[in-house]
Amino acid sequence: MQIPFVDLKAQYETLKDDVAEAIRGILDSAQFIGGEALASFERDFAAYCQTCHARGVANGTDALHLALRALGIGDGDEVITTAHTFIATAAAIAATGARPVFVDIEPDTCTIDPRMIERAVTDHTKAIVAVHLFGQPADMDPIKDIARRRSLHVIEDAAQAHGAEYQGVRTGALGDVACFSFYPGKNLGAYGDGGAVTTNNAAIAERIERLRDHGRTSHYSHAEVGFNSRLDALQAAILKIKLRHLDDWNANRRRAAEWYNAELAQSGIKTPLVRRGSTHVYHLYVIVTNERDAIRKRLDEAGVATGIHYPVPLHLQPAFVHLGYRQGDLPYCEAMAAQSLSLPMFPELARHQVHRIAAIVRAAAEQDGHERLRLGSTYPSAAQRIDAAKELR
Numbered sequence: 001m002q003i004p005f006v007d008l009k010a011q012y013e014t015l016k017d018d019v020a021e022a023i024r025g026i027l028d029s030a031q032f033i034g035g036e037a038l039a040s041f042e043r044d045f046a047a048y049c050q051t052c053h054a055r056g057v058a059n060g061t062d063a064l065h066l067a068l069r070a071l072g073i074g075d076g077d078e079v080i081t082t083a084h085t086f087i088a089t090a091a092a093i094a095a096t097g098a099r100p101v102f103v104d105i106e107p108d109t110c111t112i113d114p115r116m117i118e119r120a121v122t123d124h125t126k127a128i129v130a131v132h133l134f135g136q137p138a139d140m141d142p143i144k145d146i147a148r149r150r151s152l153h154v155i156e157d158a159a160q161a162h163g164a165e166y167q168g169v170r171t172g173a174l175g176d177v178a179c180f181s182f183y184p185g186k187n188l189g190a191y192g193d194g195g196a197v198t199t200n201n202a203a204i205a206e207r208i209e210r211l212r213d214h215g216r217t218s219h220y221s222h223a224e225v226g227f228n229s230r231l232d233a234l235q236a237a238i239l240k241i242k243l244r245h246l247d248d249w250n251a252n253r254r255r256a257a258e259w260y261n262a263e264l265a266q267s268g269i270k271t272p273l274v275r276r277g278s279t280h281v282y283h284l285y286v287i288v289t290n291e292r293d294a295i296r297k298r299l300d301e302a303g304v305a306t307g308i309h310y311p312v313p314l315h316l317q318p319a320f321v322h323l324g325y326r327q328g329d330l331p332y333c334e335a336m337a338a339q340s341l342s343l344p345m346f347p348e349l350a351r352h353q354v355h356r357i358a359a360i361v362r363a364a365a366e367q368d369g370h371e372r373l374r375l376g377s378t379y380p381s382a383a384q385r386i387d388a389a390k391e392l393r
């Protein structure tokens with residue numbers, strides 16, 4: 001029995017009729033760009049995120065790029081973020097002409113370490129992009145405190161964290177501006193590409209609206225050079241339907257995470273830690289283990305799909321070689337790249353599937369551990385490597 005990494009078909013089966021009706025409505029109206037379908041989804045999404053404004057854009061990368069531009073960030077500026085994220089976070093910074101400055105993560109939550117931000121601030125620093133990685137909000141209070149003291153903007157990369165909360169506040173409402181992706185596999189996913197920016201600042205919302213549509217102020221009047229980055233009406237109509245189910249889907253993801261946690265509790269494998277006062281929406285369920293490669297192989301042989309998020313930290317990517325980082329600069333990001341494994345996670349994941357996956361993981365970890373002992377391997381445990389990384393600081 002194969003177990004996929006995500007199962008988009010299972011979810012579609014439950015929505016088929018509603019989606020077909022929404023698509024028919026757009027086709028009948030022939031309003032494919034903008035219009036009421038977009039405005040209506042933007043209103044719903046802003047309300048869901050507890051913000052005053054939401055603006056749809058073409059994808060999550062553009063959401064970040066346009067948000068940075070709307071804040072006036074560009075050539076010569078520095079923007080602090082983490083290296084343990086998808087490349088889009090830093091690519092969007094680079095696209096403005098600014099320099100991405102990478103700092104390390106907290107090993108327990110995999111989100112940016114606020115203490116490292118403080119050390120990285122220079123006279124050129126303009127903003128912090130806090131990534132709510134895997135569905136867990138970054139530690140926003142200390143981040144916002146640094147931003148206030150050093151006059152920096154705070155941008156949320158919420159591409160993986162629709163509906164997560166930090167101290168009772170939803171992602172999207174935690175910084176100056178927040179950026180979402182609706183890539184199909186995301187917690188709220190479109191049937192194609194899509195993204196959104198949320199904010200409580202009317203001027204930022206207005207600027208995003210202009211930037212996503214060729215800098216337009218009226219049909220043939222362009223106040224600035226902008227982009228073509230719109231969320232189309234079909235995707236907006238589909239997202240409006242799916243948004244109604246998001247809380248239930250996130251609850252199912254949390255339930256699956258609890259099953260995994262219980263099954264792996266005595267295995268010596270590190271399971272995700274949720275920060276006190278936060279809710280995690282488990283876009284990904286990521287374990288940390290020395291036996292990562294052996295476990296992955298065993299799961300693959302058993303027909304269970306897995307992922308690695310992310311195998312090469314951004315400071316060591318060829319695309320950013322010109323920034324001058326070296327191996328060892330960000331020990332926790334590097335440790336996670338070597339030891340983390342993403343297990344199947346989607347709202348429809350069943351109890352028996354988690355049970356089967358966890359049994360394979362436990363058996364593989366035990367067998368590989370014994371093998372190392374038998375060979376007298378001195379390879380350090382995950383905990384030892386984390387401690388070693390601490391000492392490097």
Ligand SMILES: Cc1ncc(COP(=O)(O)O)c(C=O)c1O
Binds near residue numbers: 062194
């Ligand atoms: C953390 C993060 N930021 C940004 C993005 C970019 O979103 P998109 O693929 O919609 O451009 C993604 C999507 O994978 C992501 O995971």
